[in-house]
Amino acid sequence: MTETLRLQARELFWPPADGLTATTERIRARLGDWPPTHAPWRICLTPPDAPNGGDLIVVTDAAPHLANIARWMLNGAGVLEAAQGRATLHLGGERYALEGELAEDWIPALAAFLDCGFDPHDALVLALAWRDGDEAREDAWPVDFSRFPRVPGLPDAPAQPFAPCPERLGIYPVLPTADWVERVLDYGARTVQLRSKQPKSPELMREIERCVAAGRKHADARVFINDHWREALAAGAYGVHLGQEDLRDADLGALAASGVRLGLSTHGYYEMLIAVHFRPSYVALGAVFPTTTKVMPTAPQGLARLARYVKLLDGVVPLVAIGGIDGAVLPRVLATGVGSAAVVRAVTEAADPAVAVAALQNAFTQ
Template identity: 80%
Template sequence: MTQSLTLKGRDLFWPPADELTEATERIRARLGDWPPTHAPWRICLTAPDEPNGGDLIVIADAQQHGAQMARWLTQGAGVIEAAENKATLHLGGEKYGLEGHLAEDWIAALAAFLDCGFDPHDALVLALAWRDGDETRADDAFPSDLAHFPRVTGLPAAPAQPFARCPPKLGLYPVLPTADWVERVVGFGVKTVQLRRKSAEPVDELKREIARCVAAGRAHDAQVFINDHWRAALEAGAYGVHLGQEDVHTADLSALAAAGIRLGLSTHGFYEMLKALHFRPSYIALGAVFPTTTKVMPTAPQGLRRLARYVRLLDGVVPLVAIGGIDRQVLPDVLATGVGCAAVVRAVTEAADPAAAVSALQQAFTQ
């Protein structure tokens, strides 16, 4: 049983609900030993007089609460609209729509997953993946059957055909800033790399860089992905592109899929994983596993415990890439989760001897 179960001393529900609290404690005790959350989440079945930033107010119909809902959101509260096997979270100016099974214990499950430290949109995903009685079936009742998970609503249509497949285990995956680096690293024998060039300007230079990367990949039988610049990658006939969550709403995914270009998508939790799966990508990146200085991350580091859960859920469904703060020291622990690929940045580009660094990193995949 978890050693961090401290629910009895907390204000979990409004109005106070002993039966819900007992159900939450029962579920929480079977989810594993997660560090207790420091966020003051409170699930409100009736709207409090003065909601705050820790309140998640559950309603059945947003249209009946239009003016009130706008006020609640302005005051920093979140609103969960739940009815007929659908749940939509409104929080922080974002809308997270889900369609799936609402168990009788879904609210207690939501409170338990919030206590495990999951952000509300991910906790809601897990609550909809919960089935009544799951806590009686095993010591570890954490949802791990993808068939039980909800689907994300309101997404643009996926391309008519899935994206081209890539190897199930991509191995070492350096993310590199220039074509010079790409040419150098594929020359070391690395078979999967990514060009992450932050600027698209000047355009002619960008196109030359991508063309060099594509040529280097073909010369060394390596899989070269291009980060963000999908138009230039499509024009150059790149092996693959890597996009962020926001890019699926603007990139021409159908054109990329029709051209046979592989697609990798970044994710930062369960909700974004489900969103990525909708588009049937070639791989899904899971991160950031550890703190990283290479880019500003939208979420706190995921850690190895969450990474292991993600791998357990998605292994065999789609190739997975762990990313964020990974170096030679932590790489064995990352691979111990079962993930078949790890992306690295500074472990190569800031190494005193990049060739030796690559060799040491590759050895971790064979141990």
């Protein structure tokens, strides 16, 4: 028998809808034990008189509401336009568009995934991957990638897919200088990344060239260059790692044609859909834990989400976990099934980096 989970301590829908609430409770009970959401979202099936920052206002056609939408969003509300297999969320100055199946229970499913703590755009992806009756499955969570929606309007993926890299890249130190890249390759790591904070300059180009040369010294090494794709391409690098924001400017066609491997950062389901569209060599999933090495656009994902991401994308694209990972948590990260883990301070701030690299590599053989 399907369990239920009572969510009546807060208002899920406006106007109140007992039938939708009951369905939401039934779905939510089958999604597992997730920390309670810190954002009490309310899905508004009709516009409330005084919308606020916790409201997602659902409309089938934005045109009749144009005069009010700006006011709603100024008050912090989101607007969700949904009809005929398309759903577009306008929230926080961003637009998230999706095409997929709108099941009869997609709105209760959306409420349930919001209650699991997912941001609205990621909860919306899951709601469009939901199918009526999924709560009766042994594992109700959407994990069939073929059922997931797509992001319309993206540039075409390169005609030639990006060159593949090994399915399991192992320990993946992310390093600040060519000196570090050379040292860590000599310690035995075989997948590394240069994440240089230098501005574009002749010195940066020399750093990248040194890293590429260090990779060639070790026949089985895989050296990725973060962000600086033009310089990496000119130097003949094995791979390039880009963030989502870099996709607007990078010449992905030129990179793919050159044989360069491409890794793409993601921070949730919506960005995964974008990344997979471009057929990269690997996808990075993070940040798993809090990290101080860079400013993150989202809260830490945690191990439960990482495990779900791995179950969804395993066999679709190689995966790298990243963010706040060190030797103490690495076994739990690998228990999710992910084939690679990026580390920063676990190597660069280690008392003995050579010993640290060996210990981290050993975790993959346990």
